[in-house]
Amino acid sequence: MENNYITLTKENIDKEHICCAFSDKKCREGYELKKAWLKKEFDNGYVFRRLDVHAKVFIEYVSAEKAWIPVSAPNYLMINCFWVSGQYKGKGHAKTLLQSAISDARSQGKNGLVTVVGTKKFHFMSDTKWLLGQGFEEVERLPNGFSLLVLKINATAHNPCFKECVKSGECPEKNGLVVYYTNRCPFTEFHVHNSLVDVAAEKGLPLKIIKLSLL
Template sequence: MNYLRITKENIDKEHICCAMSNKQSIVKKEWLRKRFEEGLVFYRSEERGKCFIEYIPAENAWMPICAEGYIYINCLWVSGSMKGHGYSSDLLDECIRDAKEKGRKGLCILSSEKRKKEFLSDPGYLVHKGFSVADTSANGITLMYLPFDLDAKPPKFKECARYPKVEEEGFLLYYTDQCPFTYYWVPRVEAAAREHNIRFKAIHITDRDSAQNVPAPVTTYALFRDGKFVTQGIQSDKKFLALAGVKI
C-alpha cells in the first residue's frame, strides 16, 4: 500500500477518505486547511477508501486535555475492504516515526473502557500496540497514551472533561466541523426536534479555545440530556428520535 500526505498544496484536488459527498468534503477540508499551520497531519492511503490517520500537537488539539509535548491523534480509521491488511499499523508507525522526529513525548488518543464504542478508537487494538490508560472520564471515555520515555508525565483530561455535565434542561449538543458527518446530521436532528417539540440546543464550536474547554471528553460530538452526558456517537434524525422516546 502506498500512502499520501494531504497538505494545503494538494487538499483541493485530493479526497479525504471520511467524506465522499461534495458539501461534507468542503466543510471538512476547510477545517483541515486552517489546522495545517498548527501542525496537523492528514496521512492516507493512495487507494480511495477509508484508510487514514489525522493527528496534531496536543497543545493545538481541539480537546479539553493537558498533554503538553504529546501528539494527539484525532482519528485513526481503516474500514471496509481495507481492514485486516495491517494498514492501521502502517499509519500508526508513520505517526510514531514523525512524532519522534519532532521530539514529542509520545502519542495520545481517545478510547473507551473495556469495549469499542462508535467514534472512539478500539481499546483492545491500542493495548496491543502498547498504549495504556492515562485518564478516564466519569462517563467511561478514556485518554490512552503511548510514551516514548517511560518517565514521561501522562496526559490527562481537564476537570471539565473528566466530570462531564451541563446545567441545560432538555438536549444540548456540542459539535465541531472536525467530523464531516456533523454537517449532514446536526441540521436534520434540529429539524426533527422542532417537528416533535423536543427541547434541543446545538452549540457549534468554531475555535480551539472553546473546544479546549468543552464540558465533555469529546468535542466532535457531545450530546447531553437534562445535564447528563448521553453519547459521543453522531445521531441520525431517526436515532435521535428513538433516544428521545418518540415512536415513528
C-alpha cells in the first residue's frame, strides 16, 4: 500500500482525498471547492498524483501556460504544490513523485520543469533546499522573498521568468489591501474571508477581495 501512487481523475476524485485540509472542519467548503476546481483543470492536463495513504504525500503540476501562476515559461511543466509530510519524509516518496513529473515532461517534449519557492522556508511551499539538491537552479529572485527554479531537459531552452505584474508588485486597485485568489488551495476560501478580514479590520485597512475564475 505504501508504494502505491494514484493519479486523480474526474472519475475517481469524488471518492479520493486531496491531501490538504481533509481533517480541517473550518476549511471544509474550501476542500470541496478545490475538488471542483480540479475537475475543471483536469481538462487542461492538470495532474494530481499522491501516495495512496491518508496523509500529505503528493505533487501537482500542469503546463506552465495553464498554471494560474504569474510566470512566463513556454513549453515547461509547472509544479504547483509538492509536499511530503510527517512519517513519510525521508523514504524516497518525493524523489518518486518528482521523477514522475520529469517523465511526463520528457514524454510531452517539454523544455523542463519550473516552480516558485521561497528564498527562505515558507509555510505551504516546497522545500527550496531539497529542490536545489535535485538539480533545480534559481533563474530569478524577487525582493519580496520568492524565487523561480528551473530543471531543464532542453539545455538550450530560454529561461522562464516572472511576469512584469509581480515584479512591480502593483495592481490596478490602489486603495488599501487588495487580494486576488483562486480555489487552487483548499485553505484560501476560509482564510481570505475570515483570517484576512480580521487582520484588515484590526489594522484599519480597507480590503477588497477578488476571486479569479478565468486564466
